[in-house]
Amino acid sequence: MAAEAPAQQPPRKIAILTEPMKEAIRALFPRYPSKRAVTLPALHMVHEHYRCVPLQAMAEIAEILEIAPADVHDTMSFYGFFPQAPLGDVRVWVCRSISCMLRGGDELLGHACRRLGVERGETTPDGKLTVEFAECLGICDHAPAALADDGRVYGPLDEAGVDAMLDELKRGRKDEAPHV
């Protein structure tokens, strides 16, 4: 196909936030004395939809909240929670804090990673599962425990339990898709 070289154009920016999402963010304004307070809820909203918070989304959130993109980035990056590249369909946290550690939590995290062939914090090649360590998840009555980000709680785990958990999680999420 021998076409003429197209005229140089600046790359087109694709908006991340849809109009309904922007509406949903603005709908939270009356709850707080400042618009900036909606930063975390807005980040959560983007994260829920895209399984990540791209830089472009931060700029768009900043525009709605009338703050600088750097303010949003500052907050976003403080929490080790919002990745800039998409997570797997399910994110699973394996606890490594005291009660879980005493019952083998560290070893189970290692086992989960080996079985999936990924390092902690990484996503499986099929994009289904991200496995991370976490500090106490508040489910120590299940120690050694793990939590999926759709709310499913696992534990007390052993190696066989981890295997079964991973197989189950690979079948997908158990919560509703985000509406808005």
Next chain:
Amino acid sequence: MATFEPVLTRNWNVPDARSLKVYESRGGYQAARKALTTMDPDAVVGLVKESELRGRGGAGFPCGLKWTFLPKDRTETLMCVNGDESEPATFNNRYLLERDPHMFLEGILISCFATRASTAYVYLRFEYINAYKIMERAIEEARAAGHIGKNIYGSGFDLDVWLHRGAGAYICGEETGLIESLEGKRGWPRIKPPFPAIEGAFRKPTVVNNIETLCCVPHIVERGASWFKSIGTPKSYGPKLYTVSGHVEKQVCVELPLGVSARELIDVHGGGVWKGRKAKAAVPGGISMGILSADELDTPLDFDGPGKVGCLGLGTAAVTVIDDHTPIIDYLHNTARFFSHESCGQCTPCREGTNWLDRTIGRIKRGGGRIEDLDVMHDLAKNMGIMPGTTICGLADGAAWPIKNAVTKFRGELEDYIRSNQVPGAGPTPLQVDVAAGRKVDLVAIGNAIPAPPPPAGALHSPGRPTA
């Protein structure tokens, strides 16, 4: 003591207790009605003060007294409920949220009425995904039934309750870290004063209370201050949710009068140490509080007990049991790793100290420890925290306490571990040892010399170099 009647857990085994209908059928929202329609806000504050209810979030500060710090002439008050619950081994707030959300809402309602707060933000850690959904539903129900909203029970009192989700940071449980996070900033604790009661969220007078603290309030209104004070030990009144986890047969959350011992929790409620073993130690109330040795397990777990045996305090009353097969260095390694991961990085002694402790304990564990390390660790631990006055918040004290307790209470074991675990190459290098000891290091002699650069060309004054 009279037989103990649990109140915080009284609906836990009732089918469908989360629904408003069942909660109301069991006398729910009656205390709120009583407070809002027959009492003056100050009378409620007075009642809570009289009950000597102390905060359940970790610090044990008298709740009613805190409420009186709000400026008299304030025009607006905010309530922030601390549902960040991230202290390792603590899960009592989660039980309250998941099993009896309306009792919690009733506690919020009465406490907001007492402090004249018209908005309550419930800061909930993100990981409480199910609790979040349960609370969302409960708030909707309560709003529809008029327990939240405008002119509640015709009293003229308005209240809004909003859930605000965290994003996985332990430090957002510290009250001013929580406030900063709520405002949409990074969760960096503030220097106090001003305390939140004077200038808190959005620079308005703010009350910060833990979930369990607020859950006690409806029962105090219903049964009176003297009922509350008939439970527990002197200065530590009322019922308390204890959690037991780690090396026990049954990991549980139980409601008991304040002041039970760790031994009772382990033997009676936790089904004993697992695998028929013995306890070597127990964490009294979340890892920030330090550690009880085996012969301190009879210490009453009330607000003053743990302090008498060198621990930081009652904390969150979350007991973690450590059996006699576990090296104490594993416990230390875990706590150091936690705090170095969770330090917010704002104060140098905390940021650098927690990190250094983590690396040093890691080195000891790998077989590169020296006996002197224990003393250096102890020294450092004594110098970081709000108590020695070197940091902004109490996280650093919490990081120091496990070190201080373990180095004094388990010194023998730690020394033995160091002596019998020496792995070649795991220790510090001779250069590191020399630098640490303040000895002049001869870089040429240790084969680490870097050729001296040529002198710079044109300085006007250069001490020690002859001028041209």
